[in-house]
Amino acid sequence: MTDPVSLAVCPRCGRPLDGPAAHDACRAALELEPPRFCGDCGRRMKVQVVPTGWTATCVEHGIQTS
Ligand SMILES: [Zn+2]
Ligand SMILES: [Zn+2]
Secondary structure (H helix, E strand, C coil), rough: CCCCCCCCCCCCCCCCCCCCCCHHHHHHHHHCCCCCCCCCCCCCCCCEEEEEEEEEECCCCEEEEE
């Protein structure tokens, strides 16, 4: 498996973590709500809220759960 440069993006807003945007609010929000973007590839994930929390599915990286 060749994994090119992994662009670390904010799982909430999808912007680069090392960019100019501050993500303090995002980190706080992620305590309460599911991520919308895959932290590995930045793709928008399919998010489902379930009784136990949430599941988020990246087409590339599979399912993440809370
Ligand atoms: Zn963010
Ligand atoms: Zn992914």
